Amino acid sequence: MSTPAVKTAAGYIAGLLFGLGLAISGMTDPARVLGFLDIAGAWDPTLMFVLGAAVGTTFVGYRLVFARGTPLFSAKFQLPTKQELDAKLLGGAALFGVGWGLSGYCPGPAIASMGGLTLPLLALLAAMVLGWFIAQRIAR
Template structure:
């Protein structure tokens, strides 16, 4: 039941990304080009997504548990640390340079756009590097006597 439902949810998400134009890097880059060919339409896409998420979370979190799990897995940290700031900055710079965000790049793969494939490969490499750095930082260091 979980896999078909995840597929259906991904299909709806991908369709929304395609319809909104967020899989088109030119449209996304025009959104960031405030002094040039600015296209404010993605602000409405983001506003719509935030509205749906706000309403959805309020409805879903009233349930005692999720439909396909035993409990909700919500973030517990609320602090702002250098990793959060750095990751957010890298996300924004990458989005501004490439015109893709992770959510828009996956449906763009279906359009056989080479830029999407390059972006997804770079994103996966970045995730692997971040995971290794985090593991290295968390590993105990031997003491020198």
């Protein structure tokens, strides 16, 4: 049952559900995200409920999935093994936060928003792809 086609279909379905969730929740609207991040100004707390639901769903979901012992479409779970904080992780997190705060998009919502492509979104996507290539070069 764990054929490449089944794994690919499961990935597409998960991505579709993720993108729909981002769109329905308002995470693809940079004005709403920037309003949420503007705690000293016109703060918009609506995304706090989205984040809370995501944390709750993840908390329950991980427990249910790990209770199975093995994943549905793989022989074993692929979990990160690195546990220490280093400069690369902290620097990447800082760049992510700065980019999110300046643009109102993080990578998932940016990709989910490609259907309504605007010049600022295109600039963000180009910078994101450039960042991926730079990160790969640095990691070598």
